[in-house]
Amino acid sequence: MRDVIITLMVFGALPFIFRNPSYGMAAWIWISVMNPHMQGWGFARTAPYAAIIAAVTMLAMLVNRERYRLPMTGVVITFLAFVAWMSVGTLFAFYPGMVGEQLIKVLKIMGMSLVVLMLLKKREHVDWLIWTVVLSLGFYGVKGGIFTLVTGGAYRVWGPSGTFIDGNNEVALALVMCIPLMYYLIDRIENKWGKRAMLASIGLCAIAALGSYSRGAALALGAMLVFMWLKGKHKIKLGLVLLIVVPLALVFMPEQWHTRLDTLNSYEQDASAMGRINAWKMAFNLANDRPMFGGSFEIYNREIFSRYAPVPDDVHAAHSIYFQVLGEHGWVGFGLYLLLGFLTWRAGSWVLNHARYVDELQWACDMVRMIQVSLLGFMVGGAFLSLAYFDVPYYLMAALVAVRLLVEKELAQRSDKAAVKEVADAVA
Template sequence: MRDVVITLLVLAALPYIFRRPSFGVVMWIWMGVMNPHTQGWGFAREFPFAAIIAVTTVAAMATDPRRRYRLALNPVTITFLLFVAWMALTSAFAIHADQVGGQLVKVMKIMGMTLVVLLLLRKRVHVEWLVWAVVVSIGYYGVKGGLFTLRSGGQYRVWGPIGTFIDGNNEIALALVMTIPLMLYLHGLVAHRWGRRALLAAMVLCALASLASYSRGAAIAMALMLGALWIKSRNKALTGVLLACCVPVALLFMPAQWHDRIDTIDQYQDDMSAMGRINAWHMAFNLANDRPLGGGFEIYDADVFERYAPVPEDVHAAHSIYFQVLGEHGWVGLALYLALGFFTWRTGTAIIRQAAPFADLAWAGHLARMIQVSLLGFLAGGTFLSLAYFDVPYYLMAALVATRTIVERERLVLLPARGKNPLAPDDDVAGNPDEELRHDPA
């Protein structure tokens, strides 16, 4: 029955996507992040729903007679394109060039659709659709996992959906940490009180589910995220009181075995898993020093570890977004990856600064703050996980780029009229927002 429902939903959405390509972003994120077809038991599990949605979205863009889709060139988009091109180059010269095809295709699909998202996000409603899609897609597992944690008393671990980026306990925990700030942003948009209460409950359940993953990295990311959430919040007193009340209760709720697990953070020398990660980090470091292009994808095997790891027989995945990129794409790849994160963060800071004087743009400043908090959680938790190609951070990057464009456009309208503003964008290049609103019902 689940397979039939999911299939009908996707098929029903295709005509709507063809009419409004921006809705394809919602469907793509729902299918690619939540992976609802994995919750079925039959044919839907292997059906290429994501590919169908992607093809429909791109076809709708190609046949849309109303406007031309142009990529805004700025430090974020330029660095993103350079990073994608560099990954293609390192794949051509990979250690196992005959084996990287599958991973290369997977990564390029994510990057390609990120580019489509960058092209399609043009208005506030599009950005908020993206945020809702991410929150619903990951929040579903957070609410489900939080209820499971309450029922079991935290005795059992929470896991993510099988066969996805977030199938492991560590991965789902980090995804939930990233989702909580986005829920807080949406909480300010919902007018109905029960809707607001539902979002608050979802945030609590997501936090419990993240703790119940027994992920030490996620616990560190959670602590940093909550600290940043307090710093970035508009009402620090209220946020501080809520955190002071909720955090101790959540920690006391978790069983002794959870505390024993977290207490091993400062005893990593006695933890085989932690030492295996450090061995993999050394391997990536040595490989990058030996090969300027890195090793490419698929480097985590006995042959590579024999050549570059201090303990050759201890073969592990990278378990770090930074060492993953370093080992696979070399120092240049890591520099591009870090630069992409830096410019994305600076974009959020610019939004906050530019939106501050205008009440009508308060939403943009709040969104930028919450996305920064979300990305900070990813950057912290990603230190211990191989999630360099996890799609959600790239979608949040696109949301910030689009929001800055919207803010800069709206500022021209909100500033006092002084005749024709010489700084106004040319309609042929940037598009006339009034014309867009008349012709685009989305």
């Protein structure tokens, strides 16, 4: 039954996507972030829904009267350079015959991120993006939060199988990123019960993140909450809520949860933590040996670790977005990745600097602040996870670029109107 429902939803949306390609943006994010087909038990799990939505969306863009162009900003140029560098690097991979599948997967994510950016032409389109990400991730956060409350935190929260966020660590970081976006949407909801439902969802997502037993997510959650308080409005109210809720949440979690978190203070005795450090050193040594392109994809095996890792037999995934990019794409690729993050952040800061005194653009400031908080959570939690190609941060990157372009357009129109009025007054 689930398979049939999901199929009807996807194919029922196609005519609307063909009429308005921006609906395709929302449908793509929904199918790629929430992965609703993975909740099915039959044919839906392997059906090419994402490819169908992508194909119809791009066809609609081609036949639509409106022209869709890629804005060649510094962020976009750096993004294209990073993608190109990854692609060229596969030619110099340790295992050229094995990297094709991963490259195609990454190019799909990056390519559709650019399509999403081209479709973000209005404020409402960016709001659609935020809403779609929140509903897609919030589904697992609410579900996981209720599960944690019912079980007293005795069992871990896991993500949907077969997705980017199927692990406990991965889904926890995704939920940490979702919380600031939910906070932004509260002021966009007019119904008081809708506001309360969103507040409850924020709490459940935070509980689910704790219930994952992810140490990296716990650090990311702490950093995100502090930054959200600094960036958010209603500091007194939010501060009081955090002072009350955070201690209660920590007291609620069982002893085994606190025992696991305590290993952060004694990581030298924790095999998992030492395995990650071993993988980081492997990536660092590999990048020093191959500084231009690194080893490309599929480098986490015994042969590579025996060559570059201090402990050859302790084979782990990268467990860090930074060391993942460094080992797979070398120092040049790593530099492009950091530059992309810097320019994306600066695009948001530009909006805050130029729009904060314009009442009609306060929505942009509110949105940018919470997107930055979300990305900060990713930057902190991502230091301990192999999620360099997770699509949500790239969608948020597209949102920041789009918001800056919208603000630039609004400010230019205001400047033109002011100039016209000045001339009219001078003539009069």
